[in-house]
Amino acid sequence: MIEITFLGSGGGRFITITQFRSTGGFHIRASRNIHVDPGPGALVRSWRYKLDPRKLDAIFVSHRHVDHCNDVEVLIEAMTGGALKKHGTLIASKSVVYGDETHTPAVSRYHLNVLESVHIPEPGSRIPLGGEEMLITPSQHSDPTTIGFRLKTSVGDISYIPDTAYFDDLREWHDGARLLIAAITRPRDMGIPYHLSTDDAVEMLKGMERKPEALIMSHIGMKMHFANPYKEARYIENVTGVKTYVAKEGFRIIMEKNEIAVRTLRPARFV
Known part of the structure; x- marks a missing residue:
């Protein structure tokens, strides 16, 4: 059994600074x-949903934008x-570890060590x-080093x-995945460069020979x-005929051999 718990479903600068949707x-x-x-709020919301960050084994960061990497150092401290x-x-x-022309690294040498x-x-x-293997997949984003993954379980x-423009090879990299989590930032007829829209998601799914059992929409921008x-x-x-969900804080997916189930968790109460 695999459990996936969302600690936020927002993305983009305006959702991030308003926290209309959390970004963990x-x-x-x-x-x-x-x-x-782990964007802003990842640490706090981990505790809110009883996901002890001290029990982490790995952290994946797709690129250097703050809505994806803000809490990476504090999670490294918890993990270690x-x-x-x-x-x-x-x-x-590469941008997360080394920075680029416009960004410093997101992780200090102290934390890397x-x-x-x-x-x-x-x-x-x-x-x-x-017991799993992570296959790294490409993206076409304003941060050209952005990466996604396909976790084989x-x-x-x-x-x-993660954040990406639509391109034909994207479909090929993810064709046949049982569960697809995608940053779909914009609604129909409102696409912008370097991000997926509803229209892009439809085009991608229609072109897949082996469609996923479920699509999870995340990284919801302000327009969406x-x-x-x-x-x-x-x-x-x-x-497309693909069961489609919108992620939100506390949204959990339970993936078993014969079923993909979903539920929404209540935050833990602390006294």
Whole structure:
């Protein structure tokens, strides 16, 4: 069984600064615990949903934009017991580790030095994570080093498409995944460069020979938020036949051999 818990479903600068939708990324519990794209709020919301960040084994960061990497250092500190023991794996784009022309690195040398391993992979790289294997996939984003993944598990493949423009090879990389999590930032007829829209999602799914059992829409931007993402999800599902969900804080997917189930968690109460 694989559990995926969303600690936010928002993305883009305006959703991030208003927190109309939280931006903590998502947590995968498989043979290893993995936090994906820990944007602002990832640490706080991990505790809110009883996902102890001290039990993390790996962190994946797709690129250097703040809505994807803001909390990466504090999660590394949690994963390494307060930076007192070498533990855990960081899988991140080149921009996250080294920065680029407009960004400093998102991870200090201090934090890199307390990790057991650091991977800065190119598309096509394969990284073992316990009983799973992560295949790194390409994106076409304003940060040209952006990467996604396809996690190969005993109950089927889980694909993650972060911020990207639509391109034909994207479909090929993710064709046949059982579960597809995609950053679909814009609604119909409102596409922008370097990001997927509802129209792009439909084109991609229609072109797949082996469609996913379910699509999870995440990284909801401000225009999508106010256009009603649930309406966009119904449109995608009606046109493509793929069951489509909109992620939100506390949204959990339970993926078993014969079923993909979903539920929404209540936040933990602290006194």
